[in-house]
Structures are given as C-alpha cells and as structure tokens.
Amino acid sequence: MTLPDPEAQTDKPLTILIGADTYPPHVNGAAQFGYRLAKGMTARGHNVHVLASRADKGKSFSEARPEATVHRLRSHSVPTHPYFRVVFPWEIKKEIALLFDRVQPDVVHIQSHYMIGEHVLYEAVKRGIRVVATNHFMPENLNPFLPFPKWFLDIVGRQSWKDMGKVMGRANVVTTPTPLAAKAMRDHAFLHKVIPLSNGIDSHAYELAPGERIERNPWPTVLFAGRLAEEKNIDVLIDAVAKLPKELNVHLEIVGDGEIRQRLDAQVARLGLGDRVRFLGLAPDAELREAYIRADVFCMPGTAELQSLVTLEAMSASTPVVLANAMALPHLVRDGENGYLFRPNDRDDLSAKLSAIVSLPEAERTAMGKVSHEMVQKHSIKSTLDTFEALYRGADTVPEHG
CATH class of the missing domain: 3.40.50.2000 (Glycogen Phosphorylase B;)
Known part of the structure; x- marks a missing residue:
C-alpha cells in the first residue's frame, strides 16, 4: 500500500461526508453498503455525515441517527419506480454548498456518479477536499425503469458510462466491489485506475x-x-x-x-x-x-x-x-x-x-x-473499513481484493 507522509498519518478522527443516491429505507446493495460504511466509521470514532434524498415529499432536513448524522434532500418520485427518488440540481446545489460550510468535511466518499454523488463531488473538488468514489451500479441496472426500445437504452447506457468517467475521473481514488466491475469501468468509462475493493461483510x-x-x-x-x-x-x-x-x-x-x-x-x-x-x-x-x-x-x-x-x-x-x-x-x-x-x-x-x-x-x-x-x-468488513480509512487519510493504492 502506498501510504501518505507518516507525520500526517495520525489517529485524529476524520469528518467524513458520504454522498449516497440510495440509502435506507431503500432496499438494495448500494444502500446497505452506505449504511454499513457509516456505521463502521462511526464505531471507529469518526464524525460521519450522510447526504441522501428524502424517501417522501417534504423539505430537506437533518436527523441524528445511530450510524451517522443523516441529511435528507428534498426529492421527487419517478413514475417508473416504486421508491426511487430524484433530486433536481437547481434545488440542491445551494443546499450542498451550505452543508459543506456547516460540516467542513476532511474527506468525501460518493457512492455513485448520479445526482447527489455528482454534485457532492463537484463541491468537494472546488474546495480542494479529498474525494473517494465508489461505483455500485451498471448502466444496465436502470433499463427496467426506462420505458424505451433497446436501441435507445443502448444510447443511454453509453452516455451513462461516459458520464461515469467524466465525474469519477475527478476523484482522488475510485473503487468498485469486484475485479469484474473494475474491468468494465476501465473498458467503458475509461477509468484506468479503479481499485477492486469488496463491500465487506461481518x-x-x-x-x-x-x-x-x-x-x-x-x-x-x-x-x-x-x-x-x-x-x-x-x-x-x-x-x-x-x-x-x-x-x-x-x-x-x-x-x-x-x-x-x-x-x-x-x-x-x-x-x-x-x-x-x-x-x-x-x-x-x-x-x-x-x-x-x-x-x-x-x-x-x-x-x-x-x-x-x-x-x-x-x-x-x-x-x-x-x-x-x-x-x-x-x-x-x-x-x-x-x-x-x-x-x-x-x-x-x-x-x-x-x-x-x-x-x-x-x-x-x-x-x-x-x-x-x-x-x-x-x-471481511474489518479489512474493507481498514482500507477505506487508509484511503481517506491519503493512501492511493491498496492490495487487490477478490
């Protein structure tokens, strides 16, 4: 592992901001990983904040939860999915900037290149804050919710890969759960330094x-x-x-x-x-x-x-x-x-x-x-959390995980 300057490698707790486009009560692997990541980092003494969409109508709000302080952005339902919510950039960009002012994160960890992840990354880059980006999605995951013919879905998929490369290419470190996913990101999003890192499990x-x-x-x-x-x-x-x-x-x-x-x-x-x-x-x-x-x-x-x-x-x-x-x-x-x-x-x-x-x-x-x-x-979830903690503190490479 390539470690940062030893003098900078301390046990000082970090303030971590996790940008999650899907988070409990959503039920999927990415949401569950975000929750476990927040819970694990809080247990290690870090100050963890999660930024995610509201699961229902209403204004943005913040709540103290056992795993982290969770900030919920106002969001909108989509007709093709029972629970997924979208946020509009013109509604959330100012709120994200104000949240950065309040939280003052040492590191940002986005969980996708879509709406919240994208604009959290842009704000962090603008402020010179270290960014770790993890991809849990394949563009094909969205196909069942888009009522379009296959030829059009193929165009959407190619554009999604292109957007992934554009957004995550600005992060300091990019990870994904498996070597197969890393290869797909290299081949289609042209992200050439992708670290395969298991989501981890207890x-x-x-x-x-x-x-x-x-x-x-x-x-x-x-x-x-x-x-x-x-x-x-x-x-x-x-x-x-x-x-x-x-x-x-x-x-x-x-x-x-x-x-x-x-x-x-x-x-x-x-x-x-x-x-x-x-x-x-x-x-x-x-x-x-x-x-x-x-x-x-x-x-x-x-x-x-x-x-x-x-x-x-x-x-x-x-x-x-x-x-x-x-x-x-x-x-x-x-x-x-x-x-x-x-x-x-x-x-x-x-x-x-x-x-x-x-x-x-x-x-x-x-x-x-x-x-x-x-x-x-x-x-092991311990190994995964150890590795992300090292990445947060400045490491840029890790041993490959299966």
Missing part, C-alpha cells in the same frame, strides 16, 4: 451463537433475498422450482419487495405453487439471518450483480448456493464444492442444479455450506 453475524438453535423447515427450502426487480429474474427461479420432482417437496422462500411483486404472485398462482412459495416481504435483519440459516440452498438468478451482498450473507450462514453464471457471481462459486453455477435464464439448468443440492445427504450439504463460509472470509 460473517460472524450470520453464524449460530453458542447454544443457539434455529429449527429447520420440515421440507427442503430454497431461499432468495433481494429486491423484487426485473433484473433479478425471480420468475426463472419460480419456474425452476415448479419443474422439480414433486416427491422432493421443495419449498421456496422469497425475502424482499419491489415493483414486480404482483406479477410474481400471479405466476405462483398460475403454476399452482401457492402452498410451496412464501413471500416474506421486507424482513428485519434478525429474521433474514434466520432465513439464511434455515435454508438448504440460496439462489441468486440475477444477471446484473456487481457483488451480491445477500449471497455473501447466505454464504456466511454456511449455506450452499446456486448462482447465475453472470457478472460477479462466478467469483462466489467453486462448482461442486460450495454449490453450482447455472446458465442465466435457463430454467431447466437451474432446476437440475437445485435438485442436485437438495437431493444430497444432509452431511454432504453441510460440507458444502462450510466451504461457502470459508470462501467468504476474504470479504
């Missing part, structure tokens, strides 16, 4: 505590967790479960909510799976943890995952996985050791891979889960 939080018992279901259970969105391909998973031999009696639990929930409900009813598919909605962390531990296999059929925190969480709970062979997911599978990859959108292949795991003797399935748990250790 794997111990998903282990059974000494003496703790969580009753398994009386039937084999497949689990999905995440936003119910087009790119997650949950319909493919439901079809695959329907194709499993009835004598296996496999059940599916779906944790999360989103814009395609009604369509999935209709699919389950049409396939006659009402007694074997349960929608658990937005589950609190404790309930989600129990779902991971209870499951026999975790499945992520999404094809636009930059890292997939929910998959890392399931692996931390010693659960075998079946993942789409797309984007960053192949990095999380040792085929046949902790689970299987399946051909994206191939219902038959997914069904066969799920069947292979739920048909195993319990001891062999447990062994697969142990490999999942071992694999996730390199994604």
Whole structure:
C-alpha cells in the first residue's frame, strides 16, 4: 500500500461526508453498503455525515441517527419506480454548498456518479477536499425503469458510462466491489485506475451463537433475498422450482419487495405453487439471518450483480448456493464444492442444479455450506473499513481484493 507522509498519518478522527443516491429505507446493495460504511466509521470514532434524498415529499432536513448524522434532500418520485427518488440540481446545489460550510468535511466518499454523488463531488473538488468514489451500479441496472426500445437504452447506457468517467475521473481514488466491475469501468468509462475493493461483510453475524438453535423447515427450502426487480429474474427461479420432482417437496422462500411483486404472485398462482412459495416481504435483519440459516440452498438468478451482498450473507450462514453464471457471481462459486453455477435464464439448468443440492445427504450439504463460509472470509468488513480509512487519510493504492 502506498501510504501518505507518516507525520500526517495520525489517529485524529476524520469528518467524513458520504454522498449516497440510495440509502435506507431503500432496499438494495448500494444502500446497505452506505449504511454499513457509516456505521463502521462511526464505531471507529469518526464524525460521519450522510447526504441522501428524502424517501417522501417534504423539505430537506437533518436527523441524528445511530450510524451517522443523516441529511435528507428534498426529492421527487419517478413514475417508473416504486421508491426511487430524484433530486433536481437547481434545488440542491445551494443546499450542498451550505452543508459543506456547516460540516467542513476532511474527506468525501460518493457512492455513485448520479445526482447527489455528482454534485457532492463537484463541491468537494472546488474546495480542494479529498474525494473517494465508489461505483455500485451498471448502466444496465436502470433499463427496467426506462420505458424505451433497446436501441435507445443502448444510447443511454453509453452516455451513462461516459458520464461515469467524466465525474469519477475527478476523484482522488475510485473503487468498485469486484475485479469484474473494475474491468468494465476501465473498458467503458475509461477509468484506468479503479481499485477492486469488496463491500465487506461481518460473517460472524450470520453464524449460530453458542447454544443457539434455529429449527429447520420440515421440507427442503430454497431461499432468495433481494429486491423484487426485473433484473433479478425471480420468475426463472419460480419456474425452476415448479419443474422439480414433486416427491422432493421443495419449498421456496422469497425475502424482499419491489415493483414486480404482483406479477410474481400471479405466476405462483398460475403454476399452482401457492402452498410451496412464501413471500416474506421486507424482513428485519434478525429474521433474514434466520432465513439464511434455515435454508438448504440460496439462489441468486440475477444477471446484473456487481457483488451480491445477500449471497455473501447466505454464504456466511454456511449455506450452499446456486448462482447465475453472470457478472460477479462466478467469483462466489467453486462448482461442486460450495454449490453450482447455472446458465442465466435457463430454467431447466437451474432446476437440475437445485435438485442436485437438495437431493444430497444432509452431511454432504453441510460440507458444502462450510466451504461457502470459508470462501467468504476474504470479504471481511474489518479489512474493507481498514482500507477505506487508509484511503481517506491519503493512501492511493491498496492490495487487490477478490
């Protein structure tokens, strides 16, 4: 690691401003990472501020939360998404400048190149404040919410990559969760110095505590967790479960909510799976943890995952996985050791891979889960926070993370 001047490397607490275009109560990996980053840095004694949009109508406001002081900007709904909010530059630029005057950040960490991230970066650059930029998004993530033909979406995607390069190219350091995402940013946004740095996870939080018992279901259970969105391909998973031999009696639990929930409900009813598919909605962390531990296999059929925190969480709970062979997911599978990859959108292949795991003797399935748990250790949240803290203090390179 290239470190700054040792005399400047002190334990002095930093004032950190995190610019987040999505943040809880939003439900997605980027929002969850922003929350964990704020919580982790506050626990280390830093003064953390988060700037995000309001989740509803109203004026901008600030609130003291356990993880940080959170500043909410006035925002506007969009007709194509159930919860995403947009902010208008002419409404927020002055408020951002005034917030910088109040907070006086030592370092700024933006979580995307879109609205809030972009204008927080511009304000920091203007004031000579160090900027770390992390990208959690692929332009393709937006396609389901843009009601345009594919040829036009391709134009939007190219423009989005160009904008990413223009904005994040002004940061002192650029990171993204995986080597695959870093390569995509180099190839399409022409950002040539991108550090792959895992979002990080506290794997111990998903282990059974000494003496703790969580009753398994009386039937084999497949689990999905995440936003119910087009790119997650949950319909493919439901079809695959329907194709499993009835004598296996496999059940599916779906944790999360989103814009395609009604369509999935209709699919389950049409396939006659009402007694074997349960929608658990937005589950609190404790309930989600129990779902991971209870499951026999975790499945992520999404094809636009930059890292997939929910998959890392399931692996931390010693659960075998079946993942789409797309984007960053192949990095999380040792085929046949902790689970299987399946051909994206191939219902038959997914069904066969799920069947292979739920048909195993319990001891062999447990062994697969142990490999999942071992694999996730390199994604330690402590290592991630250590690295970001070094970047905040002036480091410009770090060892690559998987």
